Amino acid sequence: MSGAEIDRLIQLLAKLPGLGPRSARRAVLYMLKRRDQFMLPLGDAIGEVAAAILPCQICGNLDTTDPCPICTDPGRDGGLVCVIEDVADLWAIERTSSYSGKYHVLGGILSALDGVRPEDLNIPALIARAAAGDVREVILAMNATVEGQSTAHYLTDRLAATGVKVSRLAHGVPIGGELDYLDEGTLAAALKARRPF
């Protein structure tokens, strides 16, 4: 069908989330036809990032420096720490351009089903940061799932001793959302948390 190296590349690419064997083949063909303009730069970019990637010792973010650029940015408010499950959530909040505090990446979520216990997550470092005195407020930005919320409850308990303010993201109607298509839980939360117009 094709050289062994090409087959191996297809198999590797097929492991990426959102790609399967079919789209991996298409992707490899796209690359093969654009060797100089695309394939070589892509291979180099992957190699460079892989060589440089580091977890941030302070917040758990993945970036090419440690501490990460967010932790070292003097323009960001170190008194505000947003706790997220995953680096993907950090990226999502950064894309809003509406948060200027720092982060703490848990690296997962508590889950009895998957056997994820508190000691498996980046929780001790969070408690230590909160206890160190610089942090005014911890924003718990877990997913609004059962496991996300039970993790948030657990963290609230653990953080109580530090005395820092603990907040969570607001629930409500998504922008552009139609009431008719919204689940009852969200609608009830939006009603309860109604604000003066």
Next chain:
Amino acid sequence: MSGAEIDRLIQLLAKLPGLGPRSARRAVLYMLKRRDQFMLPLGDAIGEVAAAILPCQICGNLDTTDPCPICTDPGRDGGLVCVIEDVADLWAIERTSSYSGKYHVLGGILSALDGVRPEDLNIPALIARAAAGDVREVILAMNATVEGQSTAHYLTDRLAATGVKVSRLAHGVPIGGELDYLDEGTLAAALKARRPF
């Protein structure tokens, strides 16, 4: 949002067919979390294939050797040449494991709209191969589109002088297809080409 190298990698990956900015971000996060097991081998695999990839001087296939393994395979029938638009089509036919002849990759399809003329495609080499005497039959395996079929007509005219037999893929009901959902053209073709049961 993330290091400049990571952003650049996301932008590169987002160019792959089937991926957009969102899935490229997911793919990069997947890589970042699997640096040693996945990201480094992927970067190496891309680099190796990019360094080794060559168009076959005989058939236009892309592989890591020239001539390609299909052209040099003594077990394949050199008297049979299947003409396809693209390497993707070659891979598709190879996956059927039911063809043991050789190939000729046109590298595109005639298109007045896109300004693709016969001299832009790998056609002179095909005529030369057919005229050289070893080829008994040329199978035109263009897509069953207007442009694919006009390319097939053009090639039939050009190949007439060489005296080789020219055939095309059968039209008909796809395996597993339901008549009710089939377009009229395909059904008419399947009726016309009916075979003894």
